[in-house]
Amino acid sequence: MTQELKISLRDVGVRFDVSARQDSLKSTIANALRRNKQRPERRMIHALKGVSLEIEHGERVGLIGLNGAGKSTILKVMAGIYPPTSGEARISGHVSAMFELATGFEMTQTGWDNIRIRGMLLGLTPAQVEERIQQIGEFSELGEFLDYPVKTYSAGMFIRLAFSVSTAINPEILLLDEVMGAGDVQFANKAKRRMHEFMEQGKILVFSSHSLEMLEAFCERVIWLRKGEIVMDGPSKHVLGEYERAAGQ
Numbered sequence: 001m002t003q004e005l006k007i008s009l010r011d012v013g014v015r016f017d018v019s020a021r022q023d024s025l026k027s028t029i030a031n032a033l034r035r036n037k038q039r040p041e042r043r044m045i046h047a048l049k050g051v052s053l054e055i056e057h058g059e060r061v062g063l064i065g066l067n068g069a070g071k072s073t074i075l076k077v078m079a080g081i082y083p084p085t086s087g088e089a090r091i092s093g094h095v096s097a098m099f100e101l102a103t104g105f106e107m108t109q110t111g112w113d114n115i116r117i118r119g120m121l122l123g124l125t126p127a128q129v130e131e132r133i134q135q136i137g138e139f140s141e142l143g144e145f146l147d148y149p150v151k152t153y154s155a156g157m158f159i160r161l162a163f164s165v166s167t168a169i170n171p172e173i174l175l176l177d178e179v180m181g182a183g184d185v186q187f188a189n190k191a192k193r194r195m196h197e198f199m200e201q202g203k204i205l206v207f208s209s210h211s212l213e214m215l216e217a218f219c220e221r222v223i224w225l226r227k228g229e230i231v232m233d234g235p236s237k238h239v240l241g242e243y244e245r246a247a248g249q
């Protein structure tokens with residue numbers, strides 16, 4: 001029986017302790033010099049507060065909100081990167097997360113080996129990686145650079161490589177944090193088409209973006225976040241309209 005894919009968050013809270021560290025030599029000196037001898041207060045950021053939502057098989061959901069609203073934090077909870085500090089997150093299905101695309105390379109390994117490593121981290125079997133590796137290499141257009149250690153790559157070349165591997169999988173639950181600019185203009189056009197196809201394949205898509213057009217194009221449902229809380233959750237057109245109206249005030 002195939003598993004029913006689902007994301008369920010119940011009253012999820014995420015807090016970060018952002019107090020200055022008290023155990024370093026510098027902080028000991030700073031404390032000794034401070035006139036007011038009281039220890040600095042603990043500072044907490046409530047990135048998410050009481051967030052409840054259900055996303056079912058087949059849904060494409062957009063996240064919108066101002067900087068710091070909690071969009072990336074929600075995606076990281078869904079990806080299992082941040083455990084909720086309170087409440088409960090249940091995710092059924094294999095998650096493919098595309099965040100911080102151009103990180104996590106093995107610098108001394110070649111482009112080809114980085115395709116293999118990343119492909120497996122994204123959930124491909126070694127056989128699936130070998131089946132797709134030529135096509136991934138071709139898509140990246142990195143040519144002979146694929147034979148070189150990636151420490152010789154430019155920033156744009158890292159993005160080409162990471163993008164080419166990451167979009168070569170068949171995602172179940174696809175989490176995307178703001179579609180990234182993928183390299184130079186020539187590659188960007190090709191990447192845009194590939195991204196569209198890729199997003200169509202996800203059986204659940206959760207997509208954070210500041211682009212109202214992208215959200216409307218890809219998502220039937222949009223969740224609007226403000227200061228870690230859900231302001232509105234409903235059909236894209238309606239929520240985006242209300243968001244735009246609030247932004248204009």
Ligand SMILES: Nc1ncnc2c1ncn2[C@@H]1O[C@H](COP(=O)(O)OP(=O)(O)OP(=O)(O)O)[C@@H](O)[C@H]1O
Nearest residue numbers: 016018045047065066067068069070071072073074
């Ligand atoms: N690792 C962390 N440590 C401390 N605070 C964090 C951390 N990650 C996020 N935050 C804080 O949590 C809040 C929500 O951040 P988040 O990155 O989820 O917002 P966002 O909606 O994705 O913003 P943006 O549109 O700017 O990407 C912010 O106040 C941010 O400063």
